[in-house]
Amino acid sequence: MTLALEQAARGLGRTAPNPPVGCVIVQARTDQDGEVVGRGFHPRAGEPHAEVFALRDAGERERGAVAYVTLEPCSHHGRTPPCADALIAAGVRRVVVAALDPNPLVAGRGVQRLRDAGIEVTVGVLEADAVRQQAGFRSVIVRGxxxxxxxxxxxxxxxxxxxxxxxxxxxxxxxxxxxxxxxxxxxxxxxxxxxxxxxxxxxxxxxxxxxxxxxxxxxxxxxxxxxxxxxxxxxxxxxxxxxxxxxxxxxxxxxxxxxxxxxxxxxxxxxxxxxxxxxxxxxxxxxxxxxxxxxxxxxxxxxxxxxxxxxxxxxxxxxxxxxxxxxxxxxxxxxxxxxxxxxxxxxxxxx
Amino acid sequence: MTLALEQAARGLGRTAPNPPVGCVIVQARTDQDGEVVGRGFHPRAGEPHAEVFALRDAGERERGAVAYVTLEPCSHHGRTPPCADALIAAGVRRVVVAALDPNPLVAGRGVQRLRDAGIEVTVGVLEADAVRQQAGFRSVIVRGxxxxxxxxxxxxxxxxxxxxxxxxxxxxxxxxxxxxxxxxxxxxxxxxxxxxxxxxxxxxxxxxxxxxxxxxxxxxxxxxxxxxxxxxxxxxxxxxxxxxxxxxxxxxxxxxxxxxxxxxxxxxxxxxxxxxxxxxxxxxxxxxxxxxxxxxxxxxxxxxxxxxxxxxxxxxxxxxxxxxxxxxxxxxxxxxxxxxxxxxxxxxxxx
Missing domain, CATH: 3.40.430.10 (Dihydrofolate Reductase, subunit A)
Incomplete structure (x- = not known):
C-alpha cells in the first residue's frame, strides 16, 4: 500500500475534482512475498482511473493477483466506466483498499460489487495516510x-x-x-x-x-x-x-x-x-x-x-x-x- | 565527568555568588575501568568547595586517584583555602577539569599550581555542559x-x-x-x-x-x-x-x-x-x-x-x-x- 500511496502522490494537485488515487498489482503466493506487476495513478480528471493504468501496466499478469488501491474502486459510471468492474474483468483474486469512498454514489458499493463477484476485499490498510492525500476530494464531496x-x-x-x-x-x-x-x-x-x-x-x-x-x-x-x-x-x-x-x-x-x-x-x-x-x-x-x-x-x-x-x-x-x-x-x-x-x-x- | 556534573547540579540555584561545582574521585588503573571512591558538590557560599567534600567522602582512598572536577580548582584564598592545594595534599595522581575558571584570580593558575606539583591535568572534558551550569557565575565574574x-x-x-x-x-x-x-x-x-x-x-x-x-x-x-x-x-x-x-x-x-x-x-x-x-x-x-x-x-x-x-x-x-x-x-x-x-x-x- 505504501507503493500505491506513492503512486497516488504523483497526482496530488492535478486530479481535482477527482481524488488522487494510486494502484499497485502484486502477484503473490503469500502476504510477505510478491512481485509488483503493475502500477498506476490517476493523472487528472477525464483520464482513466488508477486501477485502469495499473491493470494496463500489468499486461497479462494480473490474473489471480492482489490489487492495492488507495481509495475504494468506483461502482458508478462517471466519465469512465466503474473500476470495480475492471478489476472483476481482470480476474484479480483479492483487493486491498486503504479507505472507503465518501462519495454517496460509491460509499461501500464499490467494495460490495467486488465481494459480490467473489473477490476477497480488505479495507483500512494505511487508511489515515490515504485519507490525508484525499483531504481536498473528501472535503468537497462531504462539506461542499x-x-x-x-x-x-x-x-x-x-x-x-x-x-x-x-x-x-x-x-x-x-x-x-x-x-x-x-x-x-x-x-x-x-x-x-x-x-x-x-x-x-x-x-x-x-x-x-x-x-x-x-x-x-x-x-x-x-x-x-x-x-x-x-x-x-x-x-x-x-x-x-x-x-x-x-x-x-x-x-x-x-x-x-x-x-x-x-x-x-x-x-x-x-x-x-x-x-x-x-x-x-x-x-x-x-x-x-x-x-x-x-x-x-x-x-x-x-x-x-x-x-x-x-x-x-x-x-x-x-x-x-x-x-x-x-x-x-x-x-x-x-x-x-x-x-x-x-x-x-x-x-x-x-x- | 558526567557524575561530577550531576553532583554540581545539586547546587544549582544555591551557590551564588559562587559557581555550582561537582567533584568525583576515581581510583582507576585504566581510563575505562575505575571505582568511584568520593563525591562532593559545593552546597552554598561559605561552605567548603566540591573538592573538599569529595576528598572527605573518599576517606583514605584518594591517594593516587583521579579527581574529576567541573570547574578549575581555585588557587586563591577566599572564604576557604585553595582547592588546588587540597588536591595536592591529598596526593591525587591526575585531575580532569571540565572548564577553566574565568575568575581573573584563578584563570589557569589553579591548573598551573597542580601541574607545578607534578599532577597530570586534563582540561576541557564536557566543557560545554559545565559552562552551561556555570552561566550565572561566569556572567557576573566577566560581565558584572x-x-x-x-x-x-x-x-x-x-x-x-x-x-x-x-x-x-x-x-x-x-x-x-x-x-x-x-x-x-x-x-x-x-x-x-x-x-x-x-x-x-x-x-x-x-x-x-x-x-x-x-x-x-x-x-x-x-x-x-x-x-x-x-x-x-x-x-x-x-x-x-x-x-x-x-x-x-x-x-x-x-x-x-x-x-x-x-x-x-x-x-x-x-x-x-x-x-x-x-x-x-x-x-x-x-x-x-x-x-x-x-x-x-x-x-x-x-x-x-x-x-x-x-x-x-x-x-x-x-x-x-x-x-x-x-x-x-x-x-x-x-x-x-x-x-x-x-x-x-x-x-x-x-x-
Whole structure:
C-alpha cells in the first residue's frame, strides 16, 4: 500500500475534482512475498482511473493477483466506466483498499460489487495516510468546500513580518523548499489583497522537479487590486463582493467569483474545481478564515529568532484563552534552522 | 565527568555568588575501568568547595586517584583555602577539569599550581555542559551582571495571553513542571509590575522534591505595586527608579534596588548576589530587556493552539526583519502537547 500511496502522490494537485488515487498489482503466493506487476495513478480528471493504468501496466499478469488501491474502486459510471468492474474483468483474486469512498454514489458499493463477484476485499490498510492525500476530494464531496491549509512562518516571538520596511523571509531555505512542494500538491493558493498589493507575489511553484503552479485565488472584496499583478495568470480567481466593480479584472480575463461571505466564496471555489487551498496570507485574511471556522489544517514554520515589534499571524477573533482552538494530530519536525509544527483543526471527512 | 556534573547540579540555584561545582574521585588503573571512591558538590557560599567534600567522602582512598572536577580548582584564598592545594595534599595522581575558571584570580593558575606539583591535568572534558551550569557565575565574574533567561509560553499564533478576561495557562502540565525545575535552579525570578498587578503570582517553586524558591525581583519603576502582594517574601527585591517613593515597600522589609537604567539594575542585582535570573514576564519587561541587549537565553514553549487576537510576547523594539536576532545552540524538544524551543542570544563567558 505504501507503493500505491506513492503512486497516488504523483497526482496530488492535478486530479481535482477527482481524488488522487494510486494502484499497485502484486502477484503473490503469500502476504510477505510478491512481485509488483503493475502500477498506476490517476493523472487528472477525464483520464482513466488508477486501477485502469495499473491493470494496463500489468499486461497479462494480473490474473489471480492482489490489487492495492488507495481509495475504494468506483461502482458508478462517471466519465469512465466503474473500476470495480475492471478489476472483476481482470480476474484479480483479492483487493486491498486503504479507505472507503465518501462519495454517496460509491460509499461501500464499490467494495460490495467486488465481494459480490467473489473477490476477497480488505479495507483500512494505511487508511489515515490515504485519507490525508484525499483531504481536498473528501472535503468537497462531504462539506461542499475545499480543504483549507493555512501556512505561515513566524519568529519565536510570534511575528510574521516587521512593522514597516525592511522585510524578508522569516524562515530558511528548507522551509521555502517545503512550501514549494505544498504549492505543487494543493489545487490553489490564496492570498488577500493586502499581500498582493504589498509584495506582488508570483504565487508560483519554483524548484520542484516536474512541479506545476497552483491556481492563484485573491480575496479582494472591493476588487481594488491591480489587474496587472503577477498573480493573475490563466486560471487565477478573483473573489470579490457581489457589487464590486471588477470590470478591469474581467477585461483582463480573470475568473471573477462573487460571494456574500467567506463560506459562500469557498463553496464557489469548490464549484470551480478547487479541492484544496493553501492559504498563504496575510493576517487579515487568515483571521477572517479562522473566525468563520474555515481553517482545516495549520502548517507553521517557527524560526528561532526574536524580532520585537511586528505583525502577528492572527489578529482576530478576540476570545478568552479557554476558547483557544487546539490542533490535533500534531507533528513537530525540525527543518533546517526552523521547526515545522503542523496539525488539524478539523477532521478530514471519512465515510 | 558526567557524575561530577550531576553532583554540581545539586547546587544549582544555591551557590551564588559562587559557581555550582561537582567533584568525583576515581581510583582507576585504566581510563575505562575505575571505582568511584568520593563525591562532593559545593552546597552554598561559605561552605567548603566540591573538592573538599569529595576528598572527605573518599576517606583514605584518594591517594593516587583521579579527581574529576567541573570547574578549575581555585588557587586563591577566599572564604576557604585553595582547592588546588587540597588536591595536592591529598596526593591525587591526575585531575580532569571540565572548564577553566574565568575568575581573573584563578584563570589557569589553579591548573598551573597542580601541574607545578607534578599532577597530570586534563582540561576541557564536557566543557560545554559545565559552562552551561556555570552561566550565572561566569556572567557576573566577566560581565558584572546576571545571566538572564527569558521564558514564556505562546500559542502557535504567537500569543501569550488573551486580550481581556478569561486567561489561563497556555501550555500543559509538562511545561509547568519544567518551569518549576528552572525556578529551582536559577537564583531569581523577575516580573514586571504589570504581571504582579494582574496575576499576583506567588513566584514559588512547586512540585520539585527538595526544591527551593528563587528570589523574586519585581521591576516597578514607580514603586506603585502593592507591598502586600504574594511575591514579597523574604529576599524579594523591588527594582525601582532613583526618585520613586518606595517607603511602603521599605517599611514592609522589601529590599529596594534603585537604578537609573536596566543595565544598572542588573549590575545591582549581581551586587545582591544574584547570578542568574529567570525572566517570566510580561511583554513590556521582556521587550525592555531585549531592547537593551540584556536577554542571554530564551526558552519558549510553543503550544499547538490558535487564539486570534491576543498579547504578543514581545512588543518592541521596532526594527526591520534583517535585524532579527537569531538564537544559537538551538534545541527543540517536544514536551507533552507542547514544543520547547531554546537557544542562546549571547555566548556564556569563558576564560
Amino acid at each position: 468546500r475545499p480543504w483549507v491549509v493555512a501556512k505561515y512562518a513566524m519568529t519565536l516571538d510570534g511575528k510574521v513580518a516587521a512593522l514597516r520596511e525592511g522585510n524578508g523571509a522569516v524562515s530558511g531555505p528548507e522551509a521555502r523548499e517545503r512550501t514549494m512542494r505544498w504549492r505543487d500538491e494543493l489545487d490553489a493558493i490564496a492570498v488577500g489583497s493586502g499581500t498582493l498589493g504589498l509584495d506582488d507575489p508570483a504565487l508560483t511553484t519554483r524548484g520542484v522537479p516536474g512541479g506545476r503552479d497552483p491556481r492563484p485565488v485573491v480575496f479582494d472584496r472591493r476588487a481594488a487590486s491591480d489587474p496587472q499583478a503577477r498573480a493573475w495568470r490563466p486560471g487565477a480567481v478573483l473573489v470579490t463582493a457581489p457589487d464590486a466593480d471588477a470590470a478591469a479584472h474581467e477585461a483582463a480575463g480573470i475568473t471573477v467569483q462573487r460571494a456574500e461571505s467567506l463560506p459562500d466564496a469557498l463553496s464557489g471555489l469548490a464549484g470551480l474545481g478547487i479541492g484544496s487551498v493553501l492559504l498563504e496570507g496575510g493576517p487579515t485574511l487568515l483571521s477572517a478564515f479562522l473566525a468563520h471556522g474555515l481553517v482545516d489544517e495549520v502548517r507553521v514554520f517557527v524560526s528561532p529568532k526574536l524580532l520585537g515589534a511586528g505583525l502577528s499571524p492572527l489578529t482576530a477573533p478576540a476570545r478568552p484563552m479557554y476558547e483557544v482552538q487546539a490542533l490535533h494530530e500534531v507533528t513537530v519536525e525540525p527543518l533546517g534552522q526552523d521547526v515545522l509544527i503542523s496539525g488539524l483543526l478539523h477532521d478530514i471527512p471519512r465515510v | 551582571r546576571p545571566w538572564v533567561v527569558a521564558k514564556y509560553a505562546m500559542t502557535l499564533d504567537g500569543k501569550v495571553a488573551a486580550l481581556r478576561e478569561g486567561n489561563g495557562a497556555v501550555s500543559g502540565p509538562e511545561a509547568r513542571e519544567r518551569t518549576m525545575r528552572w525556578r529551582d535552579e536559577l537564583d531569581a525570578i523577575a516580573v514586571g509590575s504589570g504581571t504582579l498587578g494582574l496575576d499576583d503570582p506567588a513566584l514559588t517553586t512547586r512540585g520539585v522534591p527538595g526544591g527551593r524558591d528563587p528570589r523574586p525581583v519585581v521591576f516597578d519603576r514607580r514603586a506603585a505595586s502593592d507591598p502586600q502582594a504574594r511575591a514579597w517574601r523574604p529576599g524579594a527585591v523591588l527594582v525601582t527608579a532613583p526618585d520613586a517613593d518606595a517607603a511602603a515597600h521599605e517599611a514592609a522589609g522589601i529590599t529596594v534596588q534603585r537604578a537609573e537604567s536596566l543595565p544598572d539594575a542588573l549590575s545591582g542585582l549581581a551586587g545582591l548576589g544574584i547570578g542568574s535570573v529567570l525572566l517570566e514576564g510580561g511583554p513590556t519587561l521582556l521587550s525592555a530587556f531585549l531592547a537593551h541587549g540584556l536577554v542571554d537565553e530564551v526558552r519558549v514553549f510553543v503550544s499547538p493552539k490558535l487564539l486570534g487576537a491576543g498579547l504578543s510576547p514581545l512588543t518592541a523594539p521596532a526594527r526591520p526583519m534583517y535585524e532579527v536576532q537569531a538564537l544559537h545552540e538551538v534545541t527543540v524538544e517536544p514536551l507533552g502537547q507542547d514544543v520547547l524551543i531554546s537557544g542562546l542570544l549571547h555566548d556564556i563567558p569563558r576564560v
